[in-house]
Amino acid sequence: MTASALPDSPPPRPAPQGARIEISNLSKTFGSFRAVDDLSFSVEPGRITGFLGPNGAGKTTSLRMLLGLIRPSSGAATINGVPYASLDNPMQVVGSALEATNFHPGRTGRDHLRVLAAAARVPDARVDELLETVGIAAAAKKRAGAYSMGMRQRLGLAAALLGDPQVLILDEPANGLDPEGIRWLRGFLRHLSSEGRTILVSSHMLSEVEQTVDDVVIIANGRLVRQGPISELHGERRSLVRTTDARRLAQALAEAGHPAQQTGDDTLEVTGDDPRHIGDTALAVGLPIYELRESKSDLEDLFFQLTSAPENRNRNLGDDAPAGPTDVPQGGGQ
Numbered sequence: 001m002t003a004s005a006l007p008d009s010p011p012p013r014p015a016p017q018g019a020r021i022e023i024s025n026l027s028k029t030f031g032s033f034r035a036v037d038d039l040s041f042s043v044e045p046g047r048i049t050g051f052l053g054p055n056g057a058g059k060t061t062s063l064r065m066l067l068g069l070i071r072p073s074s075g076a077a078t079i080n081g082v083p084y085a086s087l088d089n090p091m092q093v094v095g096s097a098l099e100a101t102n103f104h105p106g107r108t109g110r111d112h113l114r115v116l117a118a119a120a121r122v123p124d125a126r127v128d129e130l131l132e133t134v135g136i137a138a139a140a141k142k143r144a145g146a147y148s149m150g151m152r153q154r155l156g157l158a159a160a161l162l163g164d165p166q167v168l169i170l171d172e173p174a175n176g177l178d179p180e181g182i183r184w185l186r187g188f189l190r191h192l193s194s195e196g197r198t199i200l201v202s203s204h205m206l207s208e209v210e211q212t213v214d215d216v217v218i219i220a221n222g223r224l225v226r227q228g229p230i231s232e233l234h235g236e237r238r239s240l241v242r243t244t245d246a247r248r249l250a251q252a253l254a255e256a257g258h259p260a261q262q263t264g265d266d267t268l269e270v271t272g273d274d275p276r277h278i279g280d281t282a283l284a285v286g287l288p289i290y291e292l293r294e295s296k297s298d299l300e301d302l303f304f305q306l307t308s309a310p311e312n313r314n315r316n317l318g319d320d321a322p323a324g325p326t327d328v329p330q331g332g333g334q
């Protein structure tokens, strides 16, 4: 049906395209403590980027600077080339959920969103649409104080989406979600990024976001330790093979130009080869294959190695951790 056949229906709302986030030499010190240290990275539209680091690495502090909630000691954080505080229509550009606990406990989930919607001149219909989208419509009239952590996460996500933003910034959004909720979140974020939006998601566990993100930015001790597509973290492809005579198959693979290492009487590991070549070679020498699977490097181990080098160890466990908060949030736009 064409649009002209439905003169009263509103035109379909085009999904907003993403915006680029640029963090340039960003630093934040609290007293003499350097929470974020000369951090630079960029986040691209149409991709989900995991912002990762152990507890106390400086993720939330960086996100708060990006959102204009605290002032950088030096450096800059921009969205589409401008600091958050200079955006003309911030809610349409950036939606964020930094804490899932920041709700008036006596107010219903729906009222919480309606207050925010009114302030941003977003119609109430969008509130109901979003409650449905994030899966808490049935609890819309319950007090937010009675919500589970997972429900508060969903409410926070709905609040972040009120302005239909180009950029979504979520601090540990999987906290408190059950496995079904995590799977739902993964699909939902994938859908939003496929519309061209820019999604930045923080987590202290690489394994938690491993299946969700396209790119990673890993920080430790306030500093960047790795940035790039998550596929590059996996390193070279390896296959594990189980057969009856691993030595003979390893030899046959070597003769066919595919170096393999015997790891047991009946097991071997082949580096960088297409599993089909392994199967073909085994068939050619008449050996059965009982198991053939790709072995991915353990990303959680890699994450630990990257972030636990002596210079990157968690400062909260060391002697130089700060005594306590010394910088009061300044509110948006400061």
Ligand SMILES: Nc1ncnc2c1ncn2[C@@H]1O[C@H](COP(=O)(O)OP(=O)(O)OP(=O)(O)O)[C@@H](O)[C@H]1O
Pocket (backbone or CB within 6 Å): 030, 033, 035, 053, 054, 055, 056, 057, 058, 059, 060, 061, 062, 203, 204, 315, 316, 321, 322, 324, 325, 326, 327, 328
């Ligand atoms: N207002 C503040 N005053 C003093 N120190 C602070 C302040 N805010 C954060 N810090 C310190 O800065 C460091 C980084 O904290 P931040 O919350 O950014 O880390 P994080 O990576 O988000 O950690 P988590 O995964 O535990 O949330 C921590 O050592 C924290 O104690």
